[in-house]
């Protein structure tokens with residue numbers, strides 16, 4: 512297996528919403544907000560080469576929305592999806608699979624691009640992966656998540672015929688060294704890659720733990736549809752992770768890409784901060 516970090520740029524989200532019930536006096540020390548109470552977040556995807564497949568995990572926010580939409584999210588930083596794939600030595604047409612952890616706009620926006628009047632898959636040779644439960648949830652959105660599931664990010668994938676559903680259960684294999692963990696707290700049936708790489712296990716946390724600072728149990732985003740479920744899932748996965756010396760990969764942490772874990776008397780906390788390029 513080979514892994515490449517795919518940075519797609521930074522955006523801003525409200526610090527309070529990202530930290531749930533945690534008071535600003537605590538989170539602001541770790542992730543300082545701007546004058547509008549917004550903090551910077553990464554959209555850090557991952558390219559996984561295994562079995563002769565080139566699997567892109569998530570796609571960032573993309574570039575097809577209008578200025579008004581992007582005006583809410585203050586995109587910054589120089590990294591872009593396609594450029595990062597090229598920097599890793601590949602062309603977008605080399606991608607065989609796009610593995611979508613879930614269909615919120617900051618994860619699936621780059622999956623579809625504008626071609627004249629039409630919206631088409633960005634990766635023309637790829638199979639796009641979701642699962643039936645999550646897909647149904649996203650195309651019939653509840654009022655709380657409606658603003659995160661945008662039809663223009665989702666429907667063109669199905670119309671192209673490139674969509675397939677992962678039918679496995681929690682812990683089943685998607686590709687060599689690539690298992691899928693299913694969690695339901697953030698949204699219905701979010702899929703987390705669990706990867707075996709250079710004798711280490713890496714859990715791609717997606718929105719279960721958006722950043723390294725979300726390790727303590729009460730640090731759960733206000734966006735989550737089932738926060739108590741998130742806390743249970745986080746507890747179980749972190750216990751598994753610390754017992755087996757896994758590394759965690761953070762999609763939204765603006766600074767920290769990966770960390771190892773240690774058990775402390777206050778709970779499970781980070782130990783060393785790493786990057787894929789160091790493994």
Ligand SMILES: [Zn+2]
Pocket residue numbers: 613615697718
């Ligand atoms: Zn999400």
